[in-house]
Amino acid sequence: MRLKILLIAISLAAAVPASAQTSRFSPALLDRPDVKRALQSVDERATAIVDEWIHLVEIPAPSKKEQARAAYIRAEMQKLGLTDIRVDDMSNVSGVRKGSGGGPAVVFAAHMDTVFPEGTPIKVSREGDILRAPGVGDDTSNLMAVLEMFRALNRANIQTNGDLIFLASVQEELGLLGAKHWLETSGYKPDMFIAVDVGADDVWYGALRITQFKFFYTSPGAHTMESRGGPSPAKAVARGINALYNIPLPPIADGLGSFKLPVVNVGMLGGGTVFNAVPREAWFTVDLRSLDTPTQDRLTAAVTAAARNAANEEGVGFRVETQMGIDYTKAQPKQQRLDHPLVQTALAVANHFRKPGTPLIAPADVGSTDANIAVSMGIPAVAIGAVRERLPHRLEENADASSIVPGIKALISLAVALTTR
Ligand SMILES: [Zn+2]
Incomplete structure (x- = not known):
């Protein structure tokens, strides 16, 4: 009898999807007054956000020549009041939004560099909701989204338990070199690492x-x-x-x-x-x-x-x-990476904020972003995105302007869900 009960218990546990067990996101979070305020503030700034996104795209940032973009991000981090703002010897820029303690330290990383060589015309053209320019999506859209996420947390006075670390990395396109350098030399030992560097419909928990x-x-x-x-x-x-x-x-x-x-x-x-x-x-x-x-x-x-x-x-x-041979001997096994609360929370949030009527987002065991470095070090990691974008690494690259608003809201929800006890 005991055996039978045990078997039933096991089969019930197996029937509950891992997401229900380990996701820290619940839609009720969005009704919390401060979170609600943060989300609303993004709606109010929708036009200004797209204008600033366009401005950022038009600051040239070929790999190894990210300095102008880095200066911009550093200045914005200062305005945000982040602590420990640093520009390292490769021009990675990072800053910390301190939590009150007792929560995980979570990195939100977006890379500043683009694959397009110096002199490539990068003026943004706009047709209705579509923005076109080399680099408009990868990864300037997500850089903008992460920046605005930090601002929205400030506007709503959201106090997290864990630290939120903003990393604007360099030389991602040359083989994740900036993030590798930062993770190896900054002294930070983050509990989770989020590369905001793919499309809004992607949740990647692996490392190619x-x-x-x-x-x-x-x-x-x-x-x-x-x-x-x-x-x-x-x-x-x-x-x-x-x-x-x-x-x-x-x-x-x-x-x-x-x-x-x-x-x-x-x-x-x-x-x-x-x-x-x-x-x-x-x-x-x-x-x-x-x-x-x-x-x-x-x-x-x-x-x-x-x-x-x-x-x-x-x-x-x-x-x-x-x-670029990254050593993956320290990477956690596939199932452990997939079941981690970071990945399951990111997945739940991405699905909550996905465009209505589009298919359910499934997690993929792939990755070719700064998150790969974290995966290789055994740090729980995921790659997500804030914007619907197409044709990365091509001159025809384009993105949906309006998609950045729900994208930023998703980032806010993810940040709060992960760093609040
Ligand atoms: Zn990228």
Whole structure:
């Protein structure tokens, strides 16, 4: 009998979704007078917020050249009265909104850099509700949303128990370098890390394994007239790229929306200096992404072997530069990451504030944001977004202006839910 009761208890527990057990968000929170005031204040400022978002987009911030944007954010942090405002040696900007104690310290991170090189026209054009400009979404929209979230908490005098840390990071697009530096050197040991760096319909609790290679092929070179039949770095590049795309990949993982993983992508290629000679050097780059370390290791070996083999077949020199291998040995297992109150609260909030009539948001075990660094360090982490945006990393990038208001409200609700006992 006891056994039977125990079994029933176990099956009941299993029937309750993890979200009901660990989410700290309840819609009742939104009726708390101070929270209500904070949310209302965002509605009142809707126009000003979009104007400031446009202004931020138009402050150029290519990776490694984020200084002007960093100065802007630093000044706003000062106006907010955050404590311990810092600009570190890479230009990461951070500040703390102190809690009264007894709650977790939660980082809200948005990156300042964009993928677009200096000189790219970044003036925002507006058609109805759509804002168009390179960088309007990734990640300027979320930078604006996090800034306004802190302001709204101040306007409503919301007192949290835990500290809220605002991190405006740099060089995210170069391999999460700013956040890595900040997490490793700032001295902060946050309890949770939120990268606000995806779309409003995304809740990512994983970390993609990402490895980036640059393969170089070299030769002494030769005049075109003397080159017939001889080894060529250009031909080796062609062979290498061809071989890479013939590596058999595992089936596409489920539940990732438009993403098709694992994947190998050749993003850049180049070499040579003149029409009439064999190049002394030619190269291409590879971006390899998968969902788990064993697959990534296996594909890394296959990619490297294929590239090297192309050099051997062609009889040219070969070398590899590998960028960004994050060590995930300290990452928590998938189920533990998914069940964490941070992820479940973020999910509940995202669903509460999602556009009416749109499908329920499901969490995805992916990530290619600053949250990856936290995941790799075993810190509970999630990537979320405040805005509906499209075509990141492309000149056609655009976003829905009005979506930032519910997005900011979601951030406020998440911040309060997580840092209030
Ligand atoms: Zn981004």
